[in-house]
Amino acid sequence: MLLRRFLISPLIFLVSMHSNPFKQLQVNLSITAATIALLVTVPSMAHGQVNSTTTKSASSNSKTSVVNISITEADVLAAQKAWGEALVSISTTYDEKGIAAARTLADNIIDKAYAYQSGLVLFKPTLTSGDQTFRTTHKGALSYFVGGDSSFPKDTGFALKGWRKVEIRNAGIFIVGNTATTMGNVILTDKTGKVTTVDKTWQFIRGGDGKLRIILHHSSLPYSAK
Amino acid sequence: MLLRRFLISPLIFLVSMHSNPFKQLQVNLSITAATIALLVTVPSMAHGQVNSTTTKSASSNSKTSVVNISITEADVLAAQKAWGEALVSISTTYDEKGIAAARTLADNIIDKAYAYQSGLVLFKPTLTSGDQTFRTTHKGALSYFVGGDSSFPKDTGFALKGWRKVEIRNAGIFIVGNTATTMGNVILTDKTGKVTTVDKTWQFIRGGDGKLRIILHHSSLPYSAK
Amino acid sequence: MLLRRFLISPLIFLVSMHSNPFKQLQVNLSITAATIALLVTVPSMAHGQVNSTTTKSASSNSKTSVVNISITEADVLAAQKAWGEALVSISTTYDEKGIAAARTLADNIIDKAYAYQSGLVLFKPTLTSGDQTFRTTHKGALSYFVGGDSSFPKDTGFALKGWRKVEIRNAGIFIVGNTATTMGNVILTDKTGKVTTVDKTWQFIRGGDGKLRIILHHSSLPYSAK
């Protein structure tokens, strides 16, 4: 049913009055399948996430339907929490199932939590440098999190470092309609109890599943005067 | 002078039929001239309007500053109410002070309530037709409201028709971050008690005084089958 | 493959370190299937539509990737054209295949061209009146286009009236980032050559297929002084 919806409906506009629409539909099915496999990845809203209310207007007796697709602070906090849980899940999967499982999981997490499908994410991980500082592609992000990519020889897999707890302390959140930006500290605890604190900025837009996706991620170690 | 501009202009909407608006209006006229000549007319936020809060983050002990410049339903209802009050104020001013005062007031109201400074407003008034249906310029809007412009010979001045009460019944409000759109009925009552109902759509963005401005206004008489 | 992507990936965040992730994945599959059947309907961008370029920065030697998900004028003109073609396709399908085929087609078109999945569309069709003026639901829109719904007894099916040509004359287009609004005349020609002109406003946001969707549609017959 879902499949039908996505495969068939984009064709509607192409149906011509001069030809048999069924033939076109069949032709288009394969095209659409390919297209959809690639994309439809950063929607701005989904039924469950939209703030949809029926309120009584201040200036009338009638009921007013209100739909507001702006991002809320709650959306932002949920997305941050999900990022932390995802990092811990990769670390734990690595420890319990090995690198292949961790890599598969990381690959899926990056697909869902970041907006690489848009063509670009502004990602400056904590521990990258030189020509490979900015990871604007999915491949570069995956290598940072789980390593093992010969194109990025310095990557050792940040998500494999035994993380067990992630705490987020926001200094501020700035919401501009359909995008939200946060800045603050993220405090990571590994399985030995060692704590690492980073300065982190994220910017989100809504993703295809109605949850927020990261379009910007700048992480840095705290400055210490020498 | 700058100080005066921002202190005085928000009052335009508050001009009451029970007080003499002239003194304030004259001060404002020259300011408005300067404003239009130059610049900067549709800001997205102002100190007083921004939703700025300090909340306790769900995931931390620290205080988080949150600034959200999205438009709220309350912003929208206030802008609609102001439009209704402005229309009544022009009608009342016309009845009590004559056409010159009404025109001056209308001119100022259009400056404050609409976004013509951007270069375009999508305005389809209730009673326009033919080549002059769409009033995409300030001049066209002013003529519609108070008439007397030989370029628009059919305009008789909609705001001069003795309006005393404006009720807004929203069917729905759709908010997309920094813009909001409403659709519903507006019920106008004139000084003889006669009621006129129109189907009306407005779209707003934030204006230079922090209040919303109209970038779209489509008004039409109810359809009746012949 | 598409199916796999949408079913599996939303679960990633739920994978716990304390349990076998595979069990959760299976449980979640059904939930996700239901969820997705309902929604994921108004994405803000898709691979093909985003303006993604690699430019040489004015201030540097390096290549800069630029992704811009704002709506363009070309997006807007394409969406308008698609609306006209869709209307003609329903009329033609009705004439050639009958009401059942026309209704199915209209149902699909409304799903793709409008944003009812968001919970609300601000739709004031040309020929509606009274309590049924505003069609804020999919059901109300479908009835307007093809009739046959006893809840809307006055609807005779606007899209069944033999339309063969739709011309759009925009008076103006106002683009505010991720939403765009148009106002102008739409000139409809039926199979007898009869021409109908309406005053029409549309507002769009990006839909799940990367094309624009209508969140506002206000159509009215031209005003004529009696």
Add this chain to the structure above:
Amino acid sequence: MLLRRFLISPLIFLVSMHSNPFKQLQVNLSITAATIALLVTVPSMAHGQVNSTTTKSASSNSKTSVVNISITEADVLAAQKAWGEALVSISTTYDEKGIAAARTLADNIIDKAYAYQSGLVLFKPTLTSGDQTFRTTHKGALSYFVGGDSSFPKDTGFALKGWRKVEIRNAGIFIVGNTATTMGNVILTDKTGKVTTVDKTWQFIRGGDGKLRIILHHSSLPYSAK
């Protein structure tokens, strides 16, 4: 006075090391005080910046007015360039006129280039740490740039370090309607020829003078493995 405000304030960034900035600055100071006391600081558009065109619609003979208030790549590059020039101007003013002049200039620059009037800027400067890492207030930003604030005892004045050249190498730019985000390297050269490279992220919205303002600024020294 209003006229003066808009004529003068855009010049702040242009203040050259070869001219006496004091006269202009003094005029501007009082204006700025009034501005901050009251209001309206981050507009979304200004006459000169809006992309307003009259195009021939693809589907009609008529002229269409198009207003697009989305941010462009050119807007972003101009704002980055202005930031670099402003930093150099503070350094040069300090060297030539002393700390008082540098402080006054920095104060004005922060007012124009950042969006502190909104109530929040997400600013993580390159060299801050501990409880004072995030400078979400104007006071904190001013101290970082010119020092001398006992509330921030570690600040030595980043903008006083003899900067003479700023080069910006963007890795990517992500534009989401009315906001734009950049990430890349900024290469600073001081008067002795010493070069410092930082990893820098900025996010902008439109400011009251039509130019972009910074709502996010995360700067960090490149990571180096020990």
